[in-house]
Amino acid sequence: MMMEISRRRKVINAAMLSLSGICTVLVIGVLFFILGYLLWHGFRSLNWEFFTKLPKPSGESGGGMANAIVGSGKVLLVATLIGVPLGFLAGVYLAEYSGKTFAFSLRYTVDLLNGVPSIVIGIVAYALVVRPMGHFSALAGGVALGIMMIPIAVRTTEEFLRAVPNSLREGAMALGATKAKTVFTVVVPAAISGLASGMMLNLARVAGETAPLLFTALGNTFWSHGWLQPIATLPVMIYNYAIAPEEDLHQQAWAAGFVLLALVLVINITARLIIARGSASSRR
């Protein structure tokens, strides 16, 4: 009797463990499938034209996404200029200056902002920038993505500044440094690798965002000059081409998808490695 019970339990044990392992394999399998297929198919669709030519009018084959690549760069630049300074300095305030109640409200608000769907942020950027200006623009797209960058910038900055040991702050103050000098010449440099990689992850996340650009930056089949014109971006092009009927455009969508994913993954992996190396060395 006892033998049978324990055998049944052993069987259940083995079965459940295997099942959970299978689920993990399934999940990992999907990842590799996604990456593999995209890399393979996307890479095959890639050619030199993709990086150098403008999109061709519908019906004609060929063309590329040169303007979208540059356009993404421009929009991300605006986003970084808006989101990073605001987020970084607010994070410094939270880590070094703030009192408890204000810190709680700010953190809560920032977390709230982080949870807002990106399409809603697009709506707000539309109301704040596109409507008063009367037209779509790279600036509006940058504002939308910049707002999205704020929460992660704040949280990363606060987390990494807090991790700097107090003994460094005391050492600087004992030499006659003011609080501001202590923060910006000792604490921030000590946290710099974490801050930099956090910003990289932040950038990678917004680089792939499409929804907020759909009615702020809109798109452009030509080069966009300056910052106040509608502008083509890589994710929006992928979307537009993927839902278009022409097979030729589908190929370009794959190529663009490859470029975008490669970029995002490279930045992600690099940033995570920097963080991992940083935390390992500080544990010495």
Add this chain to the structure above:
Amino acid sequence: MATPHQQMLSEPSIGTSQIPPVAQAAAEPPKTAAPAYKLNSKNLNFFYGSFQALHQISIDITSNKVTAFIGPSGCGKSTFLRTMNRMNEALRNTRVEGDLRLDGANLLEMDVTDVRRRVGMVFQKSNPFPKTIFDNVAYGLRVNGIHKKRVVEEAVERSLDRAALLTEVKDKLHKPASALSGGQQQRLCIARALAVEPEVLLLDEPCSALDPIATLKIEELLFKLKNSTTIVIVTHNMQQAARLADYTGFFLMGKLIEFGDTRKIFQNPGVKATEDYVTGRFG
């Protein structure tokens, strides 16, 4: 009849063999004018929130001498040390009452960054910045507005020399400070503090994390330093106080129980509590 403990103290130890008669001469009050006081406190009280950590501390720190604070853990010696360069202000909810003077001027009302430049501090655990050796020592200078390359370089070399570190790091000034050993890092922190030429150097148990040889090196350099700088050192190690200090203060439960000539404190303490402590009956 001297106790074995007191006998040991009166015999020369490794460090004291090098101490010239100067220390012995300090035992007798000089016939000339009274020694100048660098720092004075009068009825100083200190509070963490509602807890009173220091009670009516009145003490005179003599210029160009080594003064040691001894006492069991939690007695307030480190707290008092940190009031002397106002480091406690960085903590929340603290309060100082009473008189504290530097060269006669009210230290509590001076510009705090000026106080800290003139009254330097070395901490218990060495805390070099994650920068190069050179940038560590130069930090205090740059933060106080000195940027001229030649001036900074000379000051860095001079400070490293005074901290007895220069020969060991001369050819790796631009390597990271984290590569140094524990004892070297602490001497680096001393060099960093010396670079701004403080008039007073406060040291909070600087050798407690170091081995005897590293400790010896630091004690030797402190002894040389006192010619130019007033030294105040908190220590758990009574032999160290006996070796180094001209004057010693015994703290207990936030009060200054006894203060005076080191020899007197160790060989002929006036208060029973002091005698109990230095003979090792507690703490």
Add this chain to the structure above:
Amino acid sequence: MATTSYAPNVPHRPVVSSLYKRLRGGDEIAYLATLICAVTILLIVALLVVELWSNSRPTIHAFGWHFLVSSTWDPNSGKFGALPFIYGTCVTAALALFIAVPLGVASSIFLAEMAPPGLSNLLTFLIELLAAVPSVIYGLLGIFILVPLIRDYLVPALTKVFGFLPLFQGDFYGVSFLSAGLVLSVMVVPFIVSVSREVLLAVPVEQREAALALGATKWETTWQIVIPNASTGIIGSIFLALARALGETMAVTMVIGNTPKITASLLSPGYSIAAVIANEFAEASGSLYVSSLIFLGLVLFGLTIVINALARIMVLTTAGRRG
């Protein structure tokens, strides 16, 4: 007499501190600058809510709260109702969770309890990379890979076995609630795995040892001791995944069919709140049309806030116990 120093290179400052010196020290400026940034962020969020609310007013005026339960969406005749989109959002999210939760929790159990630490960390790293893949890429793979697969293999099988259920009746064109739900499930699985794994790892090892010492098998320990300990956190991770699924735009709009329809069949094309905004906002004309879309955005905003708040409370209470 004052001290002698080696060389008086460092100037003594005057006892009185001037305003200029204080400014150069930088304390006031730094404090103000950082405070201004912090306050600006608060203002931005407030502005966000205000803009959403005020731009929704025309619709609220015209339809009132009836908007939320009416199912007509006809821009040409000026009739707007939110129900098809709310329905589609909920259905796709529910389907996504239905698939992702068992899969994700099971994987997190494997990674937290069974796998050796090195393997566990590597696999978790890879799974977290899944979360970094942009939404539009999922959409791309959804359109060209997933939908054909569903059409050619999954749906025939489903209709053969479960065709009697109203869930799987009707014609299938590829784009559908089912396709959107499946794509969403892939997108939210990494969140469930990542957070659940962390809360499982946070359960103290003493609890596990106590059970094992009494003769429980590994699985029994996990199921009866570890998971109940971590249950609040796991539910929190599910809420986080739900919030993500509700707000997801691009992948959904590329495979859901973009047809406002309320029907029990998962094989039918449908629409979600995020998808309709993405599709129709740029060309919407007429203030009622635009404000209806914005009001839908406000609804979505409110929904995700509530769910995120619940999620945070749950995850934090579990993590706090780690102490």
